[in-house]
Amino acid sequence: MAAAAAAKKVLVVYAHQSPGSFNAAVKDAAVEVLTAQGCTVEVSDLYVMKFKAAATAEDITGEVKDPEHFRYAEETKLAWEEGKLSADIKEEHRKLTEADLVIFQFPMYWFTVPAILKGWIDRVLTLGFAYTQEKRYSQGIFKDKKTMLSFTTGSQESMFSADGINGDMNVTLWPLQNGILHYCGFQVLAPQIFWAPSHVPSEARSSMLEAWRARLQGLLGEAPLSFTPSDSFDGDKGFQLKPEVQEQHAGKEFGPTVGTHLGLRIPPNSQIKAGV
Incomplete structure (x- = not known):
């Protein structure tokens, strides 16, 4: 597997506030194992970066086309074409362009991603750069790239079942995996879900990490959803x-x-x- 992974570039988009968190341990394991396989791994640590979550006209350098009726998608598409996007977006575009695999690492907040990560999605997956009306879903711009969600939950697995109080996790994941990732053309790998790590003994968390490390050994060869x-x-x-x-x-x-x-x-x- 190491030979197959050599020269692959991985981007980890990481959204947790604490370097002592279980999410941090999961992120560190990914960096360690994938680097050992010969991958080049880059991490966007959104909280450390103080990444701006709100999609605003400030994301464009210089004047916008129509300030009175500002339309974010259209204005940022034009700015992308003219090289007038803000520096932080340009840097994330660089990382994303170079990546063969993108791992999103986060704690699930309110059945979705944290606001800072949603901001990354809103701002970085720019119209023109990440999708167009003609290039989306299976014909999408990123169809040669793989991606996956790796996240922790606050609820145990049974609560996210078809008969559980939170509802079916497959339904919860559909807007994220189909409406965002697959929409941009990504080959979406099965998610890595860490069920309620804050509510289990340390031995169970260690087992979760070991299972993650084992999966990482063959991750780049996995078939997508x-x-x-x-x-x-x-x-x-x-x-x-x-x-x-x-x-x-x-x-x-x-x-x-x-x-x-x-x-x-x-x-x-x-x-x-x-x-x-």
Whole structure:
């Protein structure tokens, strides 16, 4: 595996305030194991960087095109084309352009990412640079890159089940993994979920870290999660599944995906494990 990983570049986008946290230990393990395999690993430590979360006109150097009716996506696309984005965004663009694999490391806040990481997503995944109307989903700009979510929860696994009080984790992950990562074309690897590490004994946390280290040994060779290809949807009819694709699922127990389920049962674990 080391030979296959040599020369690969990895970006870890890390969002936790404390260097003594379990998230920090997970991040450090990723850096250590992947570096040992020959990867070049770069970390964007968002809190240390004091990364600005709010997407504003300050992200553009010089004058904007239409200050009276400011539209962030359109203005930053123009600024990206003209080299007028702020320095912090340009630096993250550099890291992202060079990366073969992007790992997002964070504690889950309110069923999603922390605000500082959402700010990174809002500001760095710029229109034009990360996606266009023509280049998205399976035809997306980053289709040659892999990515994954690695995060801790405050609730135990049973609470995020199909019959748990928090609801199915597959549903929780769909907007993040399909609506952000796959939307930009990324090959999305199965997430690494650390269930409620603050509520388990230290031995259990050690076991979690060892399992993560073991997975990292073969991470770059993993198959990504499955999403419905873009050409399965009819752009002339509101990007709905083509009739022939819908027919393929007629009579089946499960729908194609968590989001596009055709009124059928949601496929189990399709956002958590590859090949299901």
